[in-house]
Amino acid sequence: MADGDRQALRAVYERTAAKLFGVCLRILDNREEAEDVLQDVYLTVWNRADSFDPARASPITWLATIARNRAIDRRRQLGPRIFDRPVDGAVDVADETPDALALLHRSDDARRLAECLDGLDGRTRVMIVTAFYGGDTYNELAETAGVPLGTMKSLIRRGLMRLKECLSS
Template sequence: MVIDGVEIPEDGASADPADEALARAARGDRRAFATLYDLLSARVFGLIVRVLLDRSQSEEVLQEVFLEAWERAPSFDVDRGSARSWLLTIAHRRAVDRVRAAQAASRRDLAAGARELAAAAPAVEDHVQVMVDGSRAVRGLRELPEPQRRAIVLAYFGGYSQSEIAVLLDAPLGTIKTRIRDGLSRLRAELEVTR
């Protein structure tokens, strides 16, 4: 069977139509590249969504992946791997880069906020109250179960979003939300008891 000029084996033979489509796309065949997109975009998108957890960002990264694939198609070597694995590798790298960029931006924002806060120079009594409340909060954090403590520290001291924490801790987003909510409730109760 032939789809858009790409031979698709009927008997399940080992030839992957994505390899042929990418080889033809490397020679500038736009129809073959469209076929490659049709064959692999859903799988590539699925991988990206699992890393980013954000559909709109995943759609952007999907576009970047296929743009890079089009530009780098001439450098693809079928002897080193399949078109599927090549595209999935590009997708995974791009998705991880997007997560890292978001984390770096979050850390920069947190650092800028800390500098602004430091520049405000609160009154001495405000400073003492913050230190007292801070030491109580640290004690309260130490009393939390490890999963709750890690999630809260990453969120409030690391500046990570709940989605980023889920990726970092390899846990479902709902679990991370529950850990943060329950940990904050326990911490609030602990701070009210010590007042």
């Protein structure tokens, strides 16, 4: 894809569109917005394919991260106006392929990450996993936990620093 091969883009799209659409829909809870974000994700991937670094992440993790970030950006841009309904229904999006977290567990890096995550206190681990794999924003996490936004940001930042230290040892 980095060489401009449209067939490569098609292959990536066919293998990942359902999963990435699920990520977008879960965060946005609006089919039209999720479809728009998904299109933006593939445009970004097409334009930035040469920046993919397999040493940093697997392809699906890289794609899911882009989708998650774009969906969160769109949700923030739109504000609360289209998010009146709970997002519980998004869990039922039909997709039989493993999610990003399940794919991570299949590799040695995933094993190390899981071990390091297990080394965190329960609250910090849950907040980090919910933020990075569930798509919740800092504001949503703080509200759910009943803590100030700054406290939540600090909790996650300290947790990520401990994860980085654990993974680098």
